[in-house]
Amino acid sequence: MGVVTESRFDLPGTYVFDGQTSRRGYRMNKMFMTLRDAGARARFLADEPAYCREFGLTPDQQQAVADRDWQAMLDLGGSIFYVYKLAMMDGKSMQYLGGVFTGMTEEEFVAALRAGGRTDG
Amino acid sequence: MAEVIWGLATSHVPSIGAAMDHGTTGDPYWKPLFDGYQPAREWMAEHTPDMAIVVYNDHANGVDLDVVPTFAIGTAESYQVADEGFGRRPVPEVRGAPELSLHLVEQLVDEGFDLTVFQALDVDHGLTVPLSVFCPEPGEAWPCAVVPLLVNVIQYPQPTAARCYALGQAIGRAVRSYPDDVKVAVFGTGGMSHQLAGARAGFINPAFDAMYLEAIQTDPQKLAALSREEYVRLAGSEGIELIMWLVMRGAMDDEITRVHEAYHVPASNTAAALALFDNRAAQRA
Numbered sequence: 001m002g003v004v005t006e007s008r009f010d011l012p013g014t015y016v017f018d019g020q021t022s023r024r025g026y027r028m029n030k031m032f033m034t035l036r037d038a039g040a041r042a043r044f045l046a047d048e049p050a051y052c053r054e055f056g057l058t059p060d061q062q063q064a065v066a067d068r069d070w071q072a073m074l075d076l077g078g079s080i081f082y083v084y085k086l087a088m089m090d091g092k093s094m095q096y097l098g099g100v101f102t103g104m105t106e107e108e109f110v111a112a113l114r115a116g117g118r119t120d121g
Numbered sequence: 122m123a124e125v126i127w128g129l130a131t132s133h134v135p136s137i138g139a140a141m142d143h144g145t146t147g148d149p150y151w152k153p154l155f156d157g158y159q160p161a162r163e164w165m166a167e168h169t170p171d172m173a174i175v176v177y178n179d180h181a182n183g184v185d186l187d188v189v190p191t192f193a194i195g196t197a198e199s200y201q202v203a204d205e206g207f208g209r210r211p212v213p214e215v216r217g218a219p220e221l222s223l224h225l226v227e228q229l230v231d232e233g234f235d236l237t238v239f240q241a242l243d244v245d246h247g248l249t250v251p252l253s254v255f256c257p258e259p260g261e262a263w264p265c266a267v268v269p270l271l272v273n274v275i276q277y278p279q280p281t282a283a284r285c286y287a288l289g290q291a292i293g294r295a296v297r298s299y300p301d302d303v304k305v306a307v308f309g310t311g312g313m314s315h316q317l318a319g320a321r322a323g324f325i326n327p328a329f330d331a332m333y334l335e336a337i338q339t340d341p342q343k344l345a346a347l348s349r350e351e352y353v354r355l356a357g358s359e360g361i362e363l364i365m366w367l368v369m370r371g372a373m374d375d376e377i378t379r380v381h382e383a384y385h386v387p388a389s390n391t392a393a394a395l396a397l398f399d400n401r402a403a404q405r406a
Contacts, residue, residue, distance in 0.1 A: 008277070009350040013320030018277035022186055033185045036206040080318040081181040081275060081328055088206050094317060101322040103289050109323060113307075113387035114150075119323025121316075 013121065018078050025077020028065070031055035032082035035089050044089075070100050123221075123299035125307055125400050126170055127380070128373045129161070130337060130366045132393040133177060133310040135205070138250040141257055142211055154393055155194065158254060161397040162379050165255055168399075170306035172218045172257075174268045174292065176224075176250050176368040177310045178275060180205075182245035189276050190237035192288060194229075195244075195269035196222040201378025203243035208378045212252070213259055215244055218266035221299060225268065228295035234288055237271075244269055251310045265306070274311065274362045279349060285364045286345035289371020296372065309369025311362025313384070314355070315391035324357045325392050330384065333363060334396055337380055341370045359391075378402035 007015065022029075031052065034040040043050045052062045064072035068090065073083045080097075087097055099109035102118075112118055137154070140146050146155040182203040186189075200215040229236055247329055256264055271291075273279055280288075290306075296305050313330040316322055333356075336343050345367055352361040380397040387393070 009353075011321075011350075011354055013322075014316065014353060016277050016353065016358070017275060017320050022189075022276055026186060029181075029186055033181055036182065036204055074318055079181070079186070079275065082186075085181065085206055098317065098322040098390055101318055102320060112323055113325075113390060115249075116327070116386050117314075117392065118321070118323040119325055119327065121321040121324035 015074060015080070021077050022079070023077070025082075027056045027080065028061045028073070028077060029079050029082040032078070032085040035085040041089055048062065070097055123296050123303045123305055125293060125296055125372055126304045127165070127168060127400055128249070128307045128309065128369045128377070128398045130309045130312075130369060130394070131251050131395040132312055132388060132391060132395070133247045133250040134388040134391045134393060135246040136389040137249065137393065138210055138246050138253055141253050141333055153383040154383070154388060157385055158395055159383040161383070161395055162255070162257065164397065170265045171303040172221055172266045172268065173252075173306045173308060174296075174372070175251060175308040175310065176270045176272060176365045177247035177251065177308070178272055178362065178365065179245055179247060180275075183243040184271070186276070188237075189273055190271065191273050191280050192234060193237035193239055193271040194222055194226060195239045195242045195271075196226065197240055197242060200242050200244045200267070200269060202249055203245040205245055209287070210246070210249055212249055213262050215248070215252070215263060215269075216266045218268050219304070220301070221266075221305075222268045223293050224299050225292065228298060229291055230401070232291045232294075234291055239269070241273075242269060247310060251308045255308070261379065272365050272367070272368065274364065277349070279361055281349065282352065282364045282367055283345045284345050286341060286367040286371045289368040292368065292370075293372040307369045307372045309366035311365050312356065312360055313363060313392040313394045314357050314360040316357030317359055317390055319358065321357070323390060325386055326355055326357070326360075327386070329355045329390065330392050330394065332368075334382055334384060334394060337366055337370055337396060338377060338398060341367060348401060350396060373398060373400045373401065376403040
């Protein structure tokens with residue numbers, strides 16, 4: 001059995017995208033990266049499961065993508081900068097994602113930022 | 122001999138670039154931020170550098186997770202503006218400064234900073250937004266050549282803040298040993314406090330940001346002594362980008378003069394700031 005190195009510190013409500021996480025999410029993040037390209041977006045949209053399989057996503061990751069379960073994508077090794085490529089393709093903003101992660105609507109999240117941000121974290 | 126004439130610390134939030142690209146900088150949402158930039162822009166327009174070293178991070182546009190260089194430098198003659206998924210920003214291609222880049226590589230490797238070298242690189246908003254903050258209307262070409270200097274701030278372990286500051290000091294020495302008589306600006310980009318993901322998304326820490334804006338001039342050693350955990354806890358998981366300001370600060374003299382600063386919440390999910398420092402005022406005095 002190898003030694004599993006966990007991220008070196010743990011902060012509540014905060015992802016530390018470390019090497020183990022990056023290994024876990026590698027194929028999924030690789031797939032998200034391709035979505036910068038219009039041709040890749042068209043192929044993805046034509047058959048999402050096939051595109052996910054082509055990149056070797058795990059069944060859990062495929063399900064998270066199919067469900068647009070943004071929280072699960074991060075839990076399964078997604079990096080926010082890569083997951084965001086899929087969100088952008090769907091016409092979703094980073095404020096929308098912020099709302100998803102914090103249990104707010106996009107409008108509530110935007111309002112919280114305009115009021116100075118969530119300063120009590 | 123070359124010299125660092127000024128240093129600019131600035132956020133590089135993509136929506137700041139989009140506001141300029143779409144002509145919405147006068148909207149109520151953006152006006153306070155761009156009004157805050159104006160005095161710095163006017164000063165920089167009167168002190169145009171020949172070359173700029175832009176310290177930034179890529180965001181899954183020019184570089185993916187196949188290779189995660191801790192520190193890297195571009196040595197190309199030019200850098201294409203990256204298509205991040207919504208088309209390229211309508212800004213000029215970035216002209217490189219390959220002779221300065223190669224000089225920096227030699228000097229920095231000899232000093233023990235074993236940089237990864239990019240001979241080809243698409244540059245994303247991390248680099249082009251700071252250029253637009255400096256020069257909002259470049260026309261056909263940016264007013265100076267650019268050396269991209271990349272820092273891994275996305276995947277743990279990021280370089281320590283102390284190492285970033287030391288790299289900046291080595292860059293300062295390398296610039297001063299460059300034989301051509303050129304004026305160099307250094308950009309430290311990213312920040313300020315923000316967190317994109319997790320239950321703490323939307324985190325902003327104005328007290329920490331205010332401390333950082335002051336200490337980047339007067340006490341960078343204090344900022345260099347902060348741990349990764351302290352950066353993430355106090356500035357948010359993406360606020361750790363602030364370590365890149367220390368590269369800029371290290372390249373400047375111990376005594377620098379603050380020309381202007383601005384701080385505004387929010388730019389999208391981020392506390393946005395600008396701080397401009399003159400590296401030559403003390404010499405003139």
